Every structure is written in structure tokens, then in C-alpha cells.
Amino acid sequence: MKVLLVDDEKELVTTLAERLGFRGVEARWATTGRDAVALAVAEPFDVAVLDVKMPRVSGIQLKKELERIRPEMKFVFVTGHGSEEDFRIGSAEADRYLAKPLDIDALVETLTEVVSP
Amino acid sequence: MTQSAASGERPADRTPTGSWVRPDLEVEGKRYSLNLRRMWQLTALLMILVSVAPLVVLTAIDYRITEKSAESEILLNTSRVVSNTKLAVEFSLVERIAALDFIVLDNSFDELNDCSRVAEILERLQASFTGFVDLGVIDSEGHQFCYAGPYDLAGVNYSAAEWFADVQKVDTYISDVFAGFRHVPHMVIAVRHDLPDGSFFVLRTSVEIALLHKLLANLEISGDGDAFVINRQGVLQTSSRFHGDVLEPLGLEVPAYSTATRVYETSDQGGQPLVVGYAYIANTPFILMIVNQKEALMEAWSDTRRQVIGLLVVSLSIIVVVTLGVTTYLVGKIRWADRQRVAALHQTEYTSKMASLGRLGAGVAHEINNPLAIIKEKAGLMKDLFHFGDRYADDPKLMGIADSILGSVDRCSAITRRLLNFARDTDTTPVPVDLAETVTEVLGFMGKEAEYRSIDVVVEIEDDVPEITTNRGRLQQILLNVINNAFAAVQDGGRIEIAVDRRDAERVGIRVTDNGCGMTEAQRRRIFEPFFTTKSHHGGVGLGLSITYSLVSELGGSIAVESEVGRGTTFHIDLPVEPGPKGGASR
Numbered sequence: 001m002k003v004l005l006v007d008d009e010k011e012l013v014t015t016l017a018e019r020l021g022f023r024g025v026e027a028r029w030a031t032t033g034r035d036a037v038a039l040a041v042a043e044p045f046d047v048a049v050l051d052v053k054m055p056r057v058s059g060i061q062l063k064k065e066l067e068r069i070r071p072e073m074k075f076v077f078v079t080g081h082g083s084e085e086d087f088r089i090g091s092a093e094a095d096r097y098l099a100k101p102l103d104i105d106a107l108v109e110t111l112t113e114v115v116s117p
Numbered sequence: 118m119t120q121s122a123a124s125g126e127r128p129a130d131r132t133p134t135g136s137w138v139r140p141d142l143e144v145e146g147k148r149y150s151l152n153l154r155r156m157w158q159l160t161a162l163l164m165i166l167v168s169v170a171p172l173v174v175l176t177a178i179d180y181r182i183t184e185k186s187a188e189s190e191i192l193l194n195t196s197r198v199v200s201n202t203k204l205a206v207e208f209s210l211v212e213r214i215a216a217l218d219f220i221v222l223d224n225s226f227d228e229l230n231d232c233s234r235v236a237e238i239l240e241r242l243q244a245s246f247t248g249f250v251d252l253g254v255i256d257s258e259g260h261q262f263c264y265a266g267p268y269d270l271a272g273v274n275y276s277a278a279e280w281f282a283d284v285q286k287v288d289t290y291i292s293d294v295f296a297g298f299r300h301v302p303h304m305v306i307a308v309r310h311d312l313p314d315g316s317f318f319v320l321r322t323s324v325e326i327a328l329l330h331k332l333l334a335n336l337e338i339s340g341d342g343d344a345f346v347i348n349r350q351g352v353l354q355t356s357s358r359f360h361g362d363v364l365e366p367l368g369l370e371v372p373a374y375s376t377a378t379r380v381y382e383t384s385d386q387g388g389q390p391l392v393v394g395y396a397y398i399a400n401t402p403f404i405l406m407i408v409n410q411k412e413a414l415m416e417a418w419s420d421t422r423r424q425v426i427g428l429l430v431v432s433l434s435i436i437v438v439v440t441l442g443v444t445t446y447l448v449g450k451i452r453w454a455d456r457q458r459v460a461a462l463h464q465t466e467y468t469s470k471m472a473s474l475g476r477l478g479a480g481v482a483h484e485i486n487n488p489l490a491i492i493k494e495k496a497g498l499m500k501d502l503f504h505f506g507d508r509y510a511d512d513p514k515l516m517g518i519a520d521s522i523l524g525s526v527d528r529c530s531a532i533t534r535r536l537l538n539f540a541r542d543t544d545t546t547p548v549p550v551d552l553a554e555t556v557t558e559v560l561g562f563m564g565k566e567a568e569y570r571s572i573d574v575v576v577e578i579e580d581d582v583p584e585i586t587t588n589r590g591r592l593q594q595i596l597l598n599v600i601n602n603a604f605a606a607v608q609d610g611g612r613i614e615i616a617v618d619r620r621d622a623e624r625v626g627i628r629v630t631d632n633g634c635g636m637t638e639a640q641r642r643r644i645f646e647p648f649f650t651t652k653s654h655h656g657g658v659g660l661g662l663s664i665t666y667s668l669v670s671e672l673g674g675s676i677a678v679e680s681e682v683g684r685g686t687t688f689h690i691d692l693p694v695e696p697g698p699k700g701g702a703s704r
Binding site: 011 | 132482483484486487489490491492493494496498501504505528530534
């Protein structure tokens with residue numbers, strides 16, 4: 001399973017990628033939308049984990065772009081803002097929606113569920 | 118125990134009660150003060166003044182005018198009666214003098230020397246005129262040589278009598294009334310006739326005062342009137358009703374001489390006002406007087422006056438009562454409107470404050486969540502390294518530290534989640550809400566206070582309580598206000614129970630009970646009114662429960678309170694499971 005992690009917090013994505021690595025999940029990361037698109041163009045991913053609120057390109061926009069490149073890709077949204085509105089949008093747009101701070105085991109479980117329904 | 122259901126009409130919508138001087142309120146730094154008592158006093162005073170003053174002045178003027186006209190009418194009437202009576206009296210005297218004049222002209226002195234002729238004349242006189250008693254002929258020496266009448270007066274010498282002296286000066290003489298030899302009041306009329314030889318004789322007659330009595334008795338005098346005749350010395354010449362009998366002195370002053378009829382006002386010995394009309398009767402010593410009791414004459418006018426003044430008093434009472442009533446009502450309405458306005462201001466302020474707090478909380482939570490996520494991942498990575506590597510796998514202390522970090526991060530994230538949930542006040546769409554979760558969340562804010570004050574907080578939530586669709590932010594505020602209130606009411610070491618159950622298919626009930634100080638019936642009845650507070654000296658404005666009331670109404674629910682002094686207070690909040698047609702959870 002190949003996962004693309006996108007969040008403007010580099011510390012967070014690098015650590016997450018490393019921890020996922022420990023759990024047998026191959027994770028690549030990006031801190032901007034542009035990097036994420038470049039990565040997606042270069043290689044296919046099973047699932048992308050996107051932060052909803054990011055500078056310049058929001059998670060929602062990024063998802064649309066990535067969908068164009070890799071239509072088969074699944075999406076999980078992550079946000080630090082747990083408002084109802086975010087939840088509604090997140091649930092409608094993505095396959096799953098998670099709130100920060102993330103629980104690594106819950107994340108792995110979610111990813112597994114999304115990739116193999 | 119008392120209980121009030123407060124659904125439907127808001128308590129403050131009723132007729133306002135209580136003090137009219139509310140403490141100055143401060144809303145967003147501006148002071149709102151309104152002295153309603155002064156406004157009431159000024160309005161009532163002005164309204165009463167402008168309506169009462171003209172009425173009183175008009176009545177006073179009318180009083181003066183009608184009094185004057187009544188008085189002048191009395192004077193005029195009296196004057197007219199006196200004039201008419203004077204004419205009648207004068208006429209009857211003149212008539213009798215003329216008869217005597219006729220006799221002396223028609224009969225020569227010689228004929229009158231014949232006493233039988235004199236008796237014959239008297240007989241004829243008495244047949245034609247009333248009042249003649251006798252008839253005598255007196256020569257210039259004063260010797261009555263012929264007399265006809267009931268008394269034995271033939272040969273009497275009058276030369277020394279005063280009237281005999283007077284009749285020599287004037288042609289005709291009329292005497293005062295006197296008792297005379299016979300002790301019967303009468304007057305004397307004497308006519309002198311000069312003879313060609315320079316001597317004279319006098320024809321003298323006595324006239325009964327019944328003649329005058331008859332004239333005066335025929336008068337119809339209103340108001341206890343009295344008509345009589347006096348002479349110029351003030352001796353009654355006829356009997357009177359109230360002022361003494363004939364030949365007695367009159368108690369009143371003799372009026373000043375006047376040829377015309379006069380009317381004047383005076384008072385009797387008792388101080389009663391009198392209206393006196395009089396006329397001097399020409400060529401006689403007589404003065405005709407008519408005396409009226411002024412009060413009796415003014416009786417009709419006084420009656421009318423009493424009615425008018427009675428009407429005035431009634432009108433004034435009605436004006437005062439109505440003015441006070443209307444003023445009180447209107448000022449009450451102003452007070453009510455003013456309170457509504459200030460309450461609305463406060464509520465707006467409260468709502469915007471809550472919204473700002475919500476935004477602030479959400480921002481803080483969001484900003485903290487990011488570094489928190491990093492800490493969590495880093496600590497997680499540390500554990501992963503211990504777990505998946507071999508180097509520190511057996512170091513329980515390091516694993517303990519990592520677990521401690523992760524535990525603290527979880528506590529932090531619980532706080533940020535609560536903040537974020539609370540910040541959802543800005544979301545006004547009704548959402549499914551788990552009451553148990555919401556109660557726990559709200560209590561989360563009070564947990565520390567409960568701990569410090571050793572307050573026992575018991576939460577009982579029935580299993581069959583459904584999720585309700587409502588505005589989560591409003592519900593949180595309601596619970597926070599009511600629970601806060603309970604915390605304020607209990608002593609340290611007190612107990613607060615929060616129970617949630619299902620009322621029926623459409624409603625759930627939330628009950629918040631404390632064992633605090635409780636409140637009196639009067640306080641309980643006003644508890645939801647804006648600005649009603651028992652915590653004023655602790656900085657309370659008295660809006661918390663009033664706002665709670667509005668919020669519950671907004672959600673389509675109802676709130677009621679029961680309380681007993683010293684035992685505690687219970688708030689009952691009923692909420693619909695689904696938002697009603699009223700709009701329920703959204704504005």
C-alpha cells in the first residue's frame with residue numbers, strides 16, 4: 001500500500017511517514033500542493049492523506065487536482081479544526097475524515113479500510 | 118413547594134411590577150438612565166394642572182357672576198315690591214285725605230256745626246271707605262265741638278295737643294300711630310279749612326291701622342320677608358312678623374331719608390345678613406320697610422351652587438383618578454419597553470461575546486492542535502523506535518516517559534476538542550445532539566471548580582433518551598447558565614444533580630437540582646425577568662436566566678423552576694426531540 005501524505009507541517013508528515021514505515025505502509029510526503037501533484041504524476045498512490053486547511057491550495061482543491069491525475073486514488077482528510085461545517089465538507093468530499101491529533105493505529109486502520117473496502 | 122410553568126408568554130411581558138427606579142445600567146460603556154418616577158410625577162402634575170385649573174377658574178368666575186346676578190335680582194325685586202307697596206300706601210292715605218278735603222269743601226262751617234250732620238257724614242264715609250273710626254270738628258280754639266264715633270270725645274279740648282299745633286302750620290296733618298285715650302293703635306288725619314273771617318276749623322278723623330295691615334298683608338314676600346311701617350323715630354307703626362309688635366321700637370337703624378325707593382344690605386343682631394328695602398312716604402311720618410333674610414332669598418341660587426360644586430368635585434376626582442391611572446399605565450409601558458430594549462442590548466452583547474469567545478477558542482484550539490499533533494507523532498515515533506528497534510526496548514523508564522507525553526497530549530487534545538465543540542455556537546443549523554455528551558462537555562468546564570469546592574455532581578441519564586436535533590451551541594449555553602447558577606447557589610460541599618430523561622415521544626426533560634439556599638416565592642416568580650437578580654452585590658446584572666429563558670424558547674422548549682428556601686432549587690428544562698415549526702433551533 002502506497003500512501004501520499006500532504007500537510008504544511010513538515011515535522012508532522014515526516015514523522016508520520018516514518019511511523020507508517022514501521023507499520024509496513026510505504027508513505028511519501030509533501031508539504032505543498034505543487035510537490036504533492038509532482039509526486040502523484042511521478043508514481044501512483046493507493047491513498048492520499050490531505051490536510052483540509054493549507055496555505056494557498058486547500059485540501060479540497062488539491063483533492064480535485066489529484067483526482068484528475070489519478071482517478072483511482074482514495075482520499076482521507078485530516079484537520080485541526082473540528083467544526084461541524086468542516087466535518088460536513090470532509091465527509092462529503094473524501095472517503096474518510098480524521099481529526100488532529102491523529103492516533104497512528106486509527107490512521108492505519110482507516111487506510112486499510114479505504115484501500116480494501 | 119411551589120412550581121411555575123413558564124412556557125409560552127415570557128414573564129417580563131406581563132404588566133410590570135416592582136420598583137420604577139432601576140439601577141443605572143451599563144451597556145458597552147454607555148450609561149442608560151431614565152428617571153421614571155420623576156417622569157411620572159411631572160406628567161401627572163402637568164396633566165392634572167392643565168385640566169383642573171381651567172375648570173376651577175371657570176367655576177369660580179361662574180360663582181362670582183351668578184352670585185352677583187342673584188344678589189342684584191334680589192335687590193331689584195325688593196325695590197320693586199317696596200315701590201309698589203309705597204304707591205298703594207300713599208294712595209290709600211291720599212284717598213282718605215281727599216275724602217276729608219271733599220267734606221270740608223262740600224259742607225259749610227255752619228253745616229258742620231250740626232252734629233247730626235257730622236254723624237251722617239261719618240256713616241257715609243264708613244260706607245265708602247274702610248278705616249275711618251270717628252269724625253270730629255274742632256274750632257280754632259282747639260275745642261271739639263262736634264264728634265261722631267264710638268267714643269265719648271265730644272267737647273275735648275285739643276289746644277295743647279302737638280298735632281293741633283302742627284295742623285295750623287300745614288293744611289293736612291297725618292299723625293304717627295299712637296294708642297291715644299282709647300289704648301287702640303290708630304293714627305289721626307286732620308284737615309284744616311280756613312274761613313273767610315281769618316279763623317279756621319279742623320276736621321279730624323281716626324284711622325285704624327288695620328288699613329295698613331291689610332295693604333301689607335296682601336304682599337307676597339318670599340324668603341321670610343317682613344313688610345311693615347315705622348315712623349321717623351324708628352317706632353313700629355304696624356305689627357311685623359319678626360321685628361316686634363306695633364308701637365315697639367324697631368331693632369334696626371332708621372334708614373337715611375330719601376325721596377326714592379332704596380335698598381340696602383345690613384345684618385340683624387344675630388349677624389344674619391338682611392336685605393332691606395324702604396321708602397319714605399311723602400307728607401307722612403311713615404317709612405315703609407320690607408326686610409328679607411338674604412340667605413333665604415339666595416336659597417335657590419345656593420342649591421344650584423351646591424349642585425355645580427358637587428359636579429365640580431366629582432369631575433375633579435374623575436380627572437385625578439383617570440390622569441393618575443393613565444400616567445401610571447403609560448409610564449409602566451415605557452418602563453417595560455425600556456427594559457425590553459436594555460435586555461435586548463444585553464442579549465445582543467451576550468450573543469456577540471459568546472460568538473467572539475467561540476471564534477477565539479476555535480482559533481486557539483486549531484493553532485494548538487497542529488503542534489500537538491507533531492508532539493504526539495514525535496512521541497509516538499519515540500515509542501515506535503523503542504518498540505521496533507532493540508536498543509531501548511527494555512528500558513521501562515523511557516517507555517514510561519513517552520507514555521506520559523502521549524497521555525498529556527491526549528489531555529490537551531481533549532481540551533481543544535471541547536473548545537472546538539463549544540465554538541460551534543456560530544453553527545446555527547440544527548444537528549443531532551447526544552445529551553449525555555453535551556452535559557459531560559459542559560461539566561468539563563466546571564470540573565475543577567467542583568473539585569476545589571468539594572461539590573458532589575451527580576449525572577443520571579436514562580438509557581432511552583434519544584438524540585435530539587437542536588442547536589448545539591444554544592443547548593450548551595443553556596446548560597452552562599443553569600449549571601453555573603446551581604454552582605452559585607450551593608455551599609462548598611453541596612450537591613448538584615443533573616438528570617436527563619424522556620418525557621414523551623416528542624420531548625426530553627433535563628432537571629438540574631441543587632441543595633443550595635433556594636429562594637422565596639416572590640423571587641421565584643420573577644426569576645426569569647430581565648434585571649432581576651439576587652446576586653447584585655456579587656456583580657450580577659440579572660440577565661443570565663432571562664437569556665436562558667430566551668434561548669430555551671428559541672429551541673422550542675420550556676423552562677420552569679421550583680424552589681424552597683433553605684432546601685434548594687430545581688430547574689426543569691423540556692426540549693423537543695425534533696425542532697418544531699416555530700423554527701426551533703435556528704433563527
